[in-house]
Amino acid sequence: MSEKLSPEHMSVGEAFLRxxxxxxxxxxxxxxxxxSVTVMxxxxxxxxERVNEAVAAGCVLLGENRVQELLDKYxxxxxxxxxxxxxxxxxxxKVKYICDKVTMIESVDSLKLAAEIERQCAKxxxxxxxxxxxxxxxxxxxxxxxxxxxxxxxxxIAEYPHLRLRGLMTIGRPDAAEExxxxxxxxxxxxxxxxxxxxxxxxxxNILSMGMSGDYAIAAREGATIVxxxxxxxxxxxxxxxxxxxx
Numbered sequence: 487m488s489e490k491l492s493p494e495h496m497s498v499g500e501a502f503l504r505x506x507x508x509x510x511x512x513x514x515x516x517x518x519x520x521x522s523v524t525v526m527x528x529x530x531x532x533x534x535e536r537v538n539e540a541v542a543a544g545c546v547l548l549g550e551n552r553v554q555e556l557l558d559k560y561x562x563x564x565x566x567x568x569x570x571x572x573x574x575x576x577x578x579x580k581v582k583y584i585c586d587k588v589t590m591i592e593s594v595d596s597l598k599l600a601a602e603i604e605r606q607c608a609k610x611x612x613x614x615x616x617x618x619x620x621x622x623x624x625x626x627x628x629x630x631x632x633x634x635x636x637x638x639x640x641x642x643i644a645e646y647p648h649l650r651l652r653g654l655m656t657i658g659r660p661d662a663a664e665e666x667x668x669x670x671x672x673x674x675x676x677x678x679x680x681x682x683x684x685x686x687x688x689x690x691x692n693i694l695s696m697g698m699s700g701d702y703a704i705a706a707r708e709g710a711t712i713v714x715x716x717x718x719x720x721x722x723x724x725x726x727x728x729x730x731x732x733x
C-alpha cells in the first residue's frame with residue numbers, strides 16, 4: 487500500500503490522512519476496528535513547521551529518535567494535545583533530559599536503562615509508560631531483548647513504582663521479504679499476548695509498536711497498535727550513513 491504514496495507531491499496533511507486511512511483499512515483486514523491503530527509521525531531531521539502540519543491534520547503522536555534534536559525542537563512544536571514518544575536508542579546519561587517531555591519511552595532495551603528511567607521519574611514524581619524493545623529478528627547490530635528475555639524483563643520492570651509497562655516495540659529488518667516481516671509481526675503479537683496473560687499487576691499491556699514506512703500496512707494487519715512513519719509522510723531525507731533506518 488505504501489508504494490502508492492508520493493509525499494514529495496502532496497502536502498504533509500494530505501500524506502498523513504492517506505497513510506492513516508491505509509493503516510485503518512489494514513487493521514480491518516486483520517479483524518480489528520479501524521481506530522485500533524495509531525499513526526506516529528517520526529520526526530527525525532524534520533523541521534518543526536512540517537511536524538506541526540501533521541499535527542494540524544490530526545496526527546496525535548510524534549516519535550523522537552534523538553535527545554538533542556528533541557530538546558532543540560520541543561519549544562517550536564504546536565502539539566495541540568498530541569503526545570511525544572521517545573523511540574530511539576537511549577543512553578542512560580541522557581534519560582534525565584526527556585522524562586518531563588515525553589509520555590512514553592518505547593525503546594527500553596535493558597534493565598539498566600529501566601532502572602535509570604525509574605530513578606529520574608521518581609525525582610519528578612511521574613510514572614512513565616514504557617515498552618520493551620524486542621530484537622525479534624535476532625540481529626547482532628540491534629539492541630533489545632530476545633524472546634526468551636521478555637518475561638523476566640517484564641517481571642523486573644513491574645517492580646519499579648514509577649514505570650508502567652504497556653507493551654512491546656520492535657524495529658524490523660528493512661531488507662526482509664514480506665513473508666518474513668509478516669512472520670516477525672505475528673511472533674510479536676504472540677509475545678504481547680504472553681506477557682499480558684502473565685501480568686499480575688493489573689496494568690493494561692496492550693500496545694504493540696511495529697511497522698515503518700515500508701511495511702506499516704502489513705504491521706497494522708498483523709496487530710500493530712502504533713505504526714511509525716517518517717519517509718512516507720515527510721518524503722526522503724538526507725541522513726549520515728550511521729543514521730540510516732527505514733522509518
